[in-house]
Amino acid sequence: MTTTITTITIPAVTLTLEHDRNRLAASARAGDILRVRRGAYCPPDQIQAEGPGRAYQEARRLALARISALHTQLRADHVFGHVSAALLLGLRLWSIPTVTHVYQRYRASAHAAADVRRHAWTFSAQDVAVASGIPVTSLARTVVDCARTLHPLEALVIADSVLAMGLARETLLEVLAAMPDRRGTRRARRVIELADAGAQSAWETWVRYEILRRGLPRPVTQMPVCTAAGVFHTDLGYDRWALGIEFDGRVKYRPDGVRPGHDPAQEYLDEKARAGAIRQAGITIESVSASDRRDVPAMIARFVRHLPRDAVDAARLDPLLRPS
Template sequence: MEPRIWSTSELAALKGWGPAQVRSAVREGRITRVRRGSFIEAPAPRPGAAHIARVRAAAHALGEGTVVSHISAAVLLGLPVPQSLLSSVWVTRPHSNGERTPTLRAFRAPVPDDERTVVQGVPVTSLARTVVDLARTVPFEWGVAAADATLRQGVQRVALEQALDRARRRPGMRRARRVVAFADGRAGSPGESLSRAHFLLQGVPAPVLQRVVRTASGIVVGLGDFGWEDERVIGEFDGALKYDGGLGRPEDVIMAEKRREQAFRDEGWWLVRWGWSELLRPAELAERVRRALDHGRRQTS
């Protein structure tokens, strides 16, 4: 259940709080300010949840014909986005002068009925339209992450191509077409999507996605996120969530990972692993993978 959003006037009328009481409640963590004059009665949420609360708080004041779009639509639709862009609510309006404030980014474009949906009572752009809008406006790798996630959810590529066609006269379409052409629903997570986009941008040879490793007798040893066939290298993005206790005791998970890695090595595969911190330094990640590929070539020559 989504937390209730309180306005300053509601806090005054229903709780009897004046400005001093509101400031005190914010300091003590009893309520959290999500935008000017709007609060939720809960401790500070994670960035995505805070952004959803901000969108819900702003929805009533967005104006007729306004649709939540781009980053904000992506968050409501469950698509990955960069946290650095969550401070503003992103919307599309039929009439806009491109407003951009610390809390609002508005775009001018039509949004037909078949490119709209409703999430948590908020009108938002459809999944395919949102992907194309993102691909036009955010860095290439984040457009890929959103497009991959959409294909992974079962949306057909033709839907993205149709959305591209309908947006063909808008800015950023060359990048959007490149994103959709590169999108692949086999990428298993946002981290994997960002990784393969960085490989492309950094000139790293394209890997096979979800490479199954088998013994000579055909027994499956494991599944690697990325596989470079000629070099016999498996690449693994490690998002660290597997160690948070959700998959069992962290020490058991770590031991299982070590056994799996040894099984790969026993079949002649070299492993290279990275996490979120490496994704922040794409050139260093690319160099690390190249070194692993060089090692693999030497081992197979």
């Protein structure tokens, strides 16, 4: 029995088989339609995005269009899995896939399309769901597949997201333990153990990943701070050492960056007042931005100076967490 999940809007796709091939080709050359994969096209306005994060959103919509096209083109039984299923299920991703992952009951031919990764059918009906009308692996199976095969940072972003949706860590570990193929099990278990429902963005997960990779103490997500102005939360932190860590997303300082009508000037004033209240409560704030990816050791050094020497000396690189 499959579970039906209503998730996201998928771009409308037109197949060559259903229309005049020459006319479609001419429309593509004129820019009236966009080729998303072999034999499949999409109106450009279904892919185009505006504002902050435009490139990410367009890549996401294009990946969804490819999945939709392949779903329509395939005649045999199939279920989308791995990061393609994560995308359809609305989970957070660190990066958008350029290859579509699908489970099928038969072996791929030697001439299989380069934009498709086919996997052997190795699951039961309880591992299958339906998202936006498309068959996908269940939430738990999707996370476990990603944890076993993806870079651990990418897998941790997905695992954080699914815990935030309410799926229990124990469920993920049970699905992992039941997998007949043991490849990637140690890394997957580590990712699942480190997953945290408190992460509210992929960038917050990245900061925590870099801390954990170096064997430093596990930070608290959404650390509460009681201030004279009320209770605030920092993205990450160590309450015992009075350190709060905040990822500074520039999008909130742009007009309409968060939502229509969003006022960046007011956002700046609110953030300034909030940060002041937290500091008055005795918490030091270390701010992080995407630019810190250029020098991660320097970012870590800013955190380490607030930690006790014994915690720093005991830190060792985690061999299961590769550099990001």
